[in-house]
Amino acid sequence: MGKRIGFDLGATKMLCCILDEKGNILHRLKRKSVASQKAQEVYSAIVQCIEECLEEASISLAEIEGIGMGAPGVVNFHKGIVLEAPNLGFKDYPLRKQLEKTFSLPAVVDNDVNLATYAEVRKGVAKGMKHVIGLFPGTGLGSGIVLNGDLYRGSFGGAGEVGHTILELEGRLCGCGGYGHLEALVSRSAIAKDVVALAASGKAPTVLDKAGTDYRKIKSGLLKKAVDAGEKDVEKAVLRSAWFLGIGMANLVHILNPEGFVLGGGLVEKFGSYYVEAAEASMRKHALPSLVKSVRVQISAFLEDAVAVGAALLLAEELKGKEHG
Ligand SMILES: [Zn+2]
Structure with a gap:
């Protein structure tokens, strides 16, 4: 336990990072985003990217405590729904629920640059x-x-x-x-x-x-x-x-x-x-x-990793909040 997945779902590339409890990146895997406007195809590519990243790092799903994901577009953070992400074919897509179902882990989904900015304010240049x-x-x-x-x-x-x-x-x-x-x-x-x-x-x-x-x-x-x-x-x-x-x-x-x-x-x-x-x-x-x-x-400070780092950070804080709340 203690490890987290931070995922940057970009329109051009997907970046999956596995981070330790201190937020250090243990492993990263970058893949081109699928050239598809079909949400289900994009989702399958996300799942594949996460599975490959775990396999490459020789880390089992049992060691992971949750998944944080940043998506480009308008996201309802509280419901974990991507309301609109034209480049990915997402419309009212329940991304958090899907992730929780596929991996049997808690997940958070937010707008990608929200997460990048959050990473910079918590741990980066700001x-x-x-x-x-x-x-x-x-x-x-x-x-x-x-x-x-x-x-x-x-x-x-x-x-x-x-x-x-x-x-x-x-x-x-x-x-x-x-x-x-x-x-x-x-x-x-x-x-x-x-x-x-x-x-x-x-x-x-x-x-x-x-x-x-x-x-x-x-x-x-x-x-x-x-x-x-x-x-x-x-x-x-x-x-x-x-x-x-x-x-x-x-x-x-x-x-x-x-x-x-x-x-x-x-x-x-x-x-x-x-x-x-x-x-x-x-x-x-x-x-x-x-x-x-x-x-x-x-x-x-985090450049290409900013979204993934922020996603893992926000996940950690949400999990902590639930423990105490
Ligand atoms: Zn516009």
């Missing part, structure tokens, strides 16, 4: 801070809000969908079907759509060579390679994303008066301070000086 917002641009733009040291989930768990706030009236099409959303300006998919046009017109040869003109194949690592190769128009597209992220951050500064932001996700993992400093400069330019002066902007 440790000791009380009012923190996590923003993770990748396939989409996930976010999590911690107020007074705890996750702020709103009335049923849907708070913090910052990616779908509107920045451009009748602007670009977002993955959710809306227009002009922050996510449609900031996410890696948004940059990739710009870069496809550049590749087609000969302005992004590195991208054209590796991914052709399929925007889904243009990952953050490839964007970084193109920028490193001196492809100026690709660099402009990446900086445009950071610029808009900074505007989104300025809006949040005005609404919530946070102490700081933690940035993570694929783009931040690959571009690091180059991207984060550009976003921070834009935030400072667009926010009231008195409010933004003391705001700190930091890079996630």
Whole structure:
């Protein structure tokens, strides 16, 4: 007993981690997410990933005390239901119940970036801070809000969908079907759509060579390679994303008066301070000086593992709460 599974169910990849009681990662297994819009197929892939991870680590299910899982989209935390995760085909999907049934273990399910932000506030770069917002641009733009040291989930768990706030009236099409959303300006998919046009017109040869003109194949690592190769128009597209992220951050500064932001996700993992400093400069330019002066902007300490670490942490606290409550 004492070991926990922390699982990051991403739209692009799944990451299964086994952690000890102190939250250290004992074993991790990464798999590409299945290219399916069918919830049952996605669920089967999750189960397979967990089973493989246990097998690789030679850890039996009997040693595991529970499963924590982060899903991209709107999650009703209290009921463990994924209300909406368009990239995975989940709609009102009872993910927690399914996990509890399959593995006969307690489980918690929350929004992925809620969990990542929670990990940073409890054990990462934002440790000791009380009012923190996590923003993770990748396939989409996930976010999590911690107020007074705890996750702020709103009335049923849907708070913090910052990616779908509107920045451009009748602007670009977002993955959710809306227009002009922050996510449609900031996410890696948004940059990739710009870069496809550049590749087609000969302005992004590195991208054209590796991914052709399929925007889904243009990952953050490839964007970084193109920028490193001196492809100026690709660099402009990446900086445009950071610029808009900074505007989104300025809006949040005005609404919530946070102490700081933690940035993570694929783009931040690959571009690091180059991207984060550009976003921070834009935030400072667009926010009231008195409010933004003391705001700190930091890079996630757990990076790729943030969601899985947060999932295991939240599970541990929920289990402890039940023991005492
Ligand atoms: Zn949207």
